[in-house]
Amino acid sequence: MVKAAEEKDYVQSLERGLSVILAFSDHHPRLTLGELAELTGLSRPTVRRIVLTLEKLGYVRAEGRYFALTPHVLALGNAYLSSLNLTEVAQPYMEDVTKVTGHPCSLAALDGEDAVFLARIPSRRVMRHTLTTGTRLPAYATSMGRMLLAGLPDHEIEEFLRHGQFPRITARTVTDPARLREILHEVRRQGWALVDQEFEEGVRSFSAPVRDSGDRVIATLSMSVPAGTLSLAEIHGETLPVVVEAAREISKQLGAPAPR
Incomplete structure (x- = not known):
């Protein structure tokens, strides 16, 4: 089946990466891979790849078996505020x-x-x-x-x-x-x-x-x-x-x- 243009242009990996970032909150500041998988509905291997990528980019840090966001994430929000x-x-x-x-x-x-x-x-x-x-x-x-x-x-x-x-x-x-x-x-x-x-x-x-x-x-x-x-x-x-x-x-x- 040929995908519609809007479906072919949709980057699912980006959606998944953002869903992992947004899973962290004041109620969940530190999360394990299993907890992230449960909160996002993604498979554990997928979450692991995303988290390791975010860690390499500086958006996430490892704390033992837990992971947490770093202040670098604020750059995403600052880009919006600066442009506005x-x-x-x-x-x-x-x-x-x-x-x-x-x-x-x-x-x-x-x-x-x-x-x-x-x-x-x-x-x-x-x-x-x-x-x-x-x-x-x-x-x-x-x-x-x-x-x-x-x-x-x-x-x-x-x-x-x-x-x-x-x-x-x-x-x-x-x-x-x-x-x-x-x-x-x-x-x-x-x-x-x-x-x-x-x-x-x-x-x-x-x-x-x-x-x-x-x-x-x-x-x-x-x-x-x-x-x-x-x-x-x-x-x-x-x-x-x-x-x-x-x-x-x-x-x-x-x-x-x-x-x-």
Whole structure:
């Protein structure tokens, strides 16, 4: 059988190599060949060849029978950030937001079903979760994720709602696809998202869109605050407007058209 052009151009070995890299996480920082085979669904001999190749290239190091990623992997993410130039533009605005509000400010982009942190300006306040560049959070249960999802075309939102998994994280987590659809359309209409303790008990988060020259939502500026520190009324009246305005200024620097 003659393969279609797109199938002939598909490099399966590259797919397998990336799947091995992505198998490592904060829950699995060190893995054996057997564990990598189980997590990726690849055969042990295939995983062994991939790991040895990655080790030779400097992306993986051996620790006895375990393997772990090396800092060289960060070069892959840095290539994306450097080409986008987004974090360089956003950095001073994020610093100003944290200085004015006293709360950490984050920049994130959508990757599949997750919101991924591109940059973060910390504050002196201690939050339960350690969030750094590369941290992934479920899009459906976070303000940054909902803002990013709301920026997608309708057919992509429907695809996400049809095939996504929405487990309950806290007692407040919205898991019903129909309700999530309503929320995403509301977020799109109002131009910001707010999540009240759906991802973490005692934490409220809110986000605003960062747009490019084509008026596409390419990232989101967000903030998380302790529920006991700021009421919803204070968020709406004091901190959310600061985040929204900073996101608009970043978008303006990226060539986005003026808000309608």
